[in-house]
Amino acid sequence: MVIHEDIEPGCGLPDAVRDATAAIVRVITPPMFKAQQPWAIMGSTASVLQGIPDYAPPDVDITTTMEGAYVMSGAISTLGATVRPVKFSTAGPYTSYFGIFEVAGVKCEVMGDLVIHCEDGTIALEEHWARWSEKVRVLHFEGLHVPVVPLEWQIVANALLRRPERVDSIARYMREHGWDRAYLDGILADSQFGGRTIAIVKEALHLG
Numbered sequence: 001m002v003i004h005e006d007i008e009p010g011c012g013l014p015d016a017v018r019d020a021t022a023a024i025v026r027v028i029t030p031p032m033f034k035a036q037q038p039w040a041i042m043g044s045t046a047s048v049l050q051g052i053p054d055y056a057p058p059d060v061d062i063t064t065t066m067e068g069a070y071v072m073s074g075a076i077s078t079l080g081a082t083v084r085p086v087k088f089s090t091a092g093p094y095t096s097y098f099g100i101f102e103v104a105g106v107k108c109e110v111m112g113d114l115v116i117h118c119e120d121g122t123i124a125l126e127e128h129w130a131r132w133s134e135k136v137r138v139l140h141f142e143g144l145h146v147p148v149v150p151l152e153w154q155i156v157a158n159a160l161l162r163r164p165e166r167v168d169s170i171a172r173y174m175r176e177h178g179w180d181r182a183y184l185d186g187i188l189a190d191s192q193f194g195g196r197t198i199a200i201v202k203e204a205l206h207l208g
């Protein structure tokens with residue numbers, strides 16, 4: 001695990017999301033460590049924490065295991081309102097143990113054992129935790145060590161979900177600041193992805 005002390009959040013991070021993220025991380029870290037459950041912030045907040053500029057994430061998304069989702073929900077619920085208790089859910093392309101919370105006016109979504117299944121392929125989070133144990137980005141943020149889903153994984157997920165604006169934004173940042181080519185190649189080599197997703201990622205990053 002490498003702690004990145006030098007990465008500054010993107011300029012669009014709203015103060016409310018910054019404060020909510022810090023509060024959530026402080027309250028979930030002890031019980032998640034005690035339960036030995038992996039977790040990471042994902043989605044647009046994770047991208048902005050890794051430096052993506054000029055985007056204002058509206059909420060905080062956190063991924064973990066099934067067990068971790070229930071552990072996490074007990075901690076986050078002490079900070080505000082439980083909008084939707086964690087339970088198994090299938091909605092659109094997403095299947096997970098899903099819960100929604102509100103912390104200081106900011107929505108927080110918890111997803112345990114998340115699976116994203118689209119026409120062009122499937123990503124199951126539990127299959128990627130082993131990769132993340134070495135590749136997860138741990139940022140120094142507000143005096144905290146915060147694990148975030150790597151941009152290499154996020155660009156593939158957004159390509160799979162047909163989100164060209166997100167793909168372009170992440171790709172532009174990766175081209176300017178570099179990326180872990182071996183890790184990205186390992187993700188793209190997953191047999192569950194179709195050719196369209198792989199082609200979108202390679203084109204966005206100007207790969208041959």
